[in-house]
Amino acid sequence: MAKFEILARCPTTRARVSRLTLSHGETALPTFMPVATQAAIKGLTSQQVESLGISLILNNTYHLNLRPGVQILAQAGGAHKFQGWNKNLLTDSGGFQFVSLSKFAKITEEGKQTILVFWRNCNSHFGRRLILQPLHRRANDADSPEESISIQHAIGAGSFHSSTGFRDLEYPADIIMQLDDVVPSLTPDRARVEEAMERSVRWLDRCIAFHNASGKQTTQNLFAIVQGGLDHELRDRCLKQMVERSNQVAGFAVGGLSGGEEKDVFWRIVKQCAEKLPEEKPRYCMGVGFAEGNLSSLVQAVHSNTSTDLLVCVALGVDMADCVFPTRTARFGVALTRNGPLNLRLAKHATDFSPIEKDCPCPTCSQGTSRAMLHHIVTRETAAAHAVTIHNIVFQAQVMGGARDAIIAGTFPQYLKAFFAGYFADAGYPEWCVNALQSVGVDLLEGLDPSEVKIIPGSGAKWEYSTNKSKTK
Amino acid sequence: MLVLRTATRLVGRRQPLLIASRSASSSTADHHQTEDDFAYPKEGFGAPIWRKTAGFAILGVLFYEYLGTPGDNDVAWLPAAGTEEFADEAALIRATRETALLQERQLVRSATRPPLYRSRNPEQFNHVSPYKNMVGMSVKFQAQTTAFRPRSGSLLLNRPTSAIEIATPALLVTTSRGVVPHLTQAHASTLPCLQVPFETFLEHSPPVPTLHPGSHPLHSFLGFNPENQLLILTLRDPHDVRETPANTNNYVSAVTGRGIRRILSLRCQIYHSLLPPFSQKRVERSVSRSASWVSQILGPNRNVLVHMAGGVSIAARKAFSSNLIEKLHGREAEAISPHKSLDDGLVGYVFDLAPLRMEMDAVSTGDAPDLTTLLRASLDSMPSSKLRVINSVSSPHEILRLIRDVGVDIFDSKWAQDNAAFGVALDFVFPAPAFQTRQNLGHNLYRTDFAQDFSSLSSSYSPCPCPACRPVATSQSAIISHSTMDQFRTDGTPQPASRAYIHHLCLTHEMSAHSLLVLHNLAVMQAFLASVRTLLEHSDNFGRLVDDFHNAYHEGHEQISEARTMWKEVDLARGKGRLAREQDQGDI
C-alpha cells in the first residue's frame, strides 16, 4: 500500500506538500503527471523523461486495451516493462476516454448497454470467457442484446475483475483507478448524472472487493473517483458514500470535470470535493485543462491556462493532476512560459536567438536552442515537437516544484501572486482564478491599483494569437 | 568543415569578364541597401562573372554573400514546380540521343575552361564564416594505394581549440531543416559528421543562421557542438530530385518550405541546377563553367568539396577533371594563388547519386556506363589523397561495392534514416554470418509478426549499443530537480525497447517509434562501417567478404516499400493532428 506523508501545510490556503511512496519510488506532491496515452511521451525515451525529473506518468487504459491489448502487456511483463519505464505509473479507468471518444447520444439513449460493452472492452481479459474485441472496433459497434446480457451475466457471476487493464499483471500500474460511469459534465439530464454517480459508487465496491481478493494491494493502489457532475448535492452524496470507504482505498480522485463547464463551476466543485475528502489520502484532480471533444483543435487545446489552473487546484487542496496540455500544445509549436504561452509559429520569433525561457533548466533551453531555430522547424519536424515537449514538461514540473518549496517555506500566497502577475500582467486576471483563490484566503489583487488591473470574465484563456493573417507558416 | 554545394545553370557565351566584374562591384549603390553590414559586406554581385559561373561545387565556409532582401524584386516566389521547360528537356533528351556521338565530340572540344579571375574580396567569406578563425583540414590515408583500391583513413579537421578526427569510411548523417529527423538534440549531438542543406533557410531573408551572433553561427544556431561535430553545408538537399523550374541565366531555384524560391543569380554566389543535366548542352555548359566558379570560392584554409560534373558522359567527366587539375599560368595563376591548380584548393570530391541515377535511367538500357565506370572516369586523373564523398547511397551492398571498386571514403545515411522513418529496423552485420537462407536487411515493424516479439532490435550476432537497444540508466545528478524535497532513486537496469513495443508505437502513430528506429539504424550503420574499417586494416580478403555479404543479404527494398505502404495506412487512419510536414510530403 502506498505511503502518504504530509510534510507541510500552507497556513493560508488548503495547499499541502506530501510525499507519496509507491512501489516504483517516491513522488513529491503536489505534482502534475505527463500523459503517455499510448505508453510513450511524444518522441522521448523513458530515460529522457526520467531525466526531466518526472517520477509519475499516466497511461490510458482505454487506448492500451485497444492496442497493444492486455494480453501483450501481460506477456511483456507489465506496462512498466513494455514501455521501459522504471518510475511510478498511473492508469486511468478508461471511463473518460469512453465519453470523449464515443458518440454522446448513444450513452444517454442506450446508456447501460454501451457502458457494459465498454466495460467488457476494458475488462474482457479478466472474464476469460469473454471474447476480445477486434482491434479498432468501437465499443458501441452493434453488439447484440444477447451478447450484452451474457456480459452482464458474466459480470454478475463475479468474473468482472477490475477496473483497469493491468490487474492480472505481475508488474502492474502503481495506481489504478476504479471504473467509473462518466457522463459529460454538461449533461442536462440530472437523473442520468445521478444514476452515473450511484453506479460509480456500486462499481467502487466491486473494484474494492476484487482488489482485495486479488492480493495485489501491496503493489497496487486503488483510487476512488468522486462523480456527481456539476451538482453540489450529488457530489456531496457521492463524497459521503466514498469517504465511508476511505480505509479501503489509497486515494481519491475528482472526476467528471473538464468537460467544457464554466471555470467558475469547475473550481467550486474541486473546492467542495477537496474539503470533504479525508486529509490523510492523496487527492487527484483528473484531466485539468483538458478541452474535451476537440482533440486536434489548437484553440480548444489552449482553452485553459493549465499552469494557473493547476496552481488554483493546488491552493484548493489538490495533490495530483494529469495534464496533456504540455505535450499536446508542443506539437502545435506552443511553448509554456511564466509570461503565458508562446506561439513559436509567429513570424516575430524568426530571428529571436534567445531560448524559450532564459533560466529554464530544461535541455532545450539550457543547450541554447533558440526561438528562431524552433520557429524554423515547428510543425515541420517532429524534432521541434520533442524540443518543445521537453521544455513544457520541465516548465510545468518547475511550476509545481516551486509551489512545493513555497508551501514548505510558508510563502505560497506570495508565490501565487507573483506567478499570476507574470502570467496575466498584460492580458488581465481571469475572474474565476481571483474568486477561487479569494475563497482560500489569497487576494491576487491585493496591493494592485484597481484602475489598472483588468479582470477577465469567463475562462480568461490567454493565447498568443497571430496579429495578422500573414503569419509565417 | 562547413561546405556548400552549388551547381549552376550556365550561359553559353564566353568572354573575358574581368573588367566588367570589377566595374560592377564598384558601383553597388543600388544593391544591398537593406543589408546587415556585418554579415554582408557591401559587395555587389551584379557582375557578369557570376552569370557565367558554373558547375556543381561545394565550398568549405559559410558560403554566400547575399540571397536577396525582403521586398526585393529580384527575388520571386513561384507558385509551383514543373514548367514547360521540362517538356522541352524531355524532347531534348530524345533529340540528343540520336546525335549523341557527334555532341560528345563537340562537348569535349568546347568544354574548355574559361579564364579565371581573382575573387574580388575573398575576406567576405570570412565575415560569414562559421569560424572567425581559420580552420584547416587534412585527409590522411593509412595505405596510400593506387586510385581504386578499398582504403581506410582519417579525416582531420583542425580548429583553434580542438581537432576533429573522423575515421573513414565514415557515415554522413542527413538533416532536414537543420535537424536530424526524429531525434532530440541530445541524441543528435552524438553524431560526428552531418550534412546540412541550406535551402530551407532561404525562407527568411537574410537567412537566419547568418545573423547568429556566436562565434560558430551555424553550429550554435542548429545546436551542434563545434568541438566534435563536423558539418557539411550544401545549398540544395542532394537527395531531392523533385522537378523544379529550370535555372535560367538570371535565376537559380531552391526548394524551401514556402515553395520554390528563385534567387537572382546575379546577386548570389550559389548556383544549383535542380535538374540533372539531361541535355548534352547543359552538360557542356556545366563542365565548361564550373571550373571558373570553383576559382571564386577557393581560399586558404577553406575546405571545399566539389561535385564532379559530367553526368553519364565519360568524356565530359574526364574533361571536368582535367579542368580541375590543369596547372594555371600568368594572371590565372595569380587569381587562385597560392594554389597552382584548382584542385590544389580542394579537399575532396562529391558524387550525388540521386540525380545521376535519374539520368542513367533516362538513357536507354545498355547505353549508359555503370556507376563504377562513371565515378572512376571522374577520379582517374585526380590525386588519390583527397576525400571521396557519396550522397544517396541505396544499400550497404552499394557501399561495399563503392569501397571495393572506387575507394569511396564517406557515405550518407539517408537510406538508413528513411528506413527508420517508415518503420524498418535495420539488422545486418559485416562480415555477414553464415546464414542458411538469404536474409533481409531489416524488419518491417508494422508487421503483426512483431506484436509479440519482446526481443530488442539487435540480433544475437550483433549487440547494438544504441539508446533503444541498450538504454543507459539516468544518473542521479543528471536528473532535473524541481524542488528542495525532490529525491531521485535510480535503480534497476533500463529495459531495451522491444520489437513489440515499437510495433505498437508504429501502429499507434507515435513519434517515439521513429525516434527509437533512427537511433538504432544509425547505430547499425556506424557499426557496419566500423567493422569495414577494421577489416580494411587487418584483413586482405575484403573482396571475398563483400561477395559473402551479397550472398547473405537481399539487396532489394521490399521491406521498406512494404513498410511505407503500411506507414501510409496508419498515417491516414491515425494521423489526426499529424505534423504538417507529413501532410506536405503527400506522395511518400
Ligand SMILES: [Zn+2]
Ligand atoms: Zn526550457
Ligand SMILES: [Zn+2]
Ligand atoms: Zn539498436
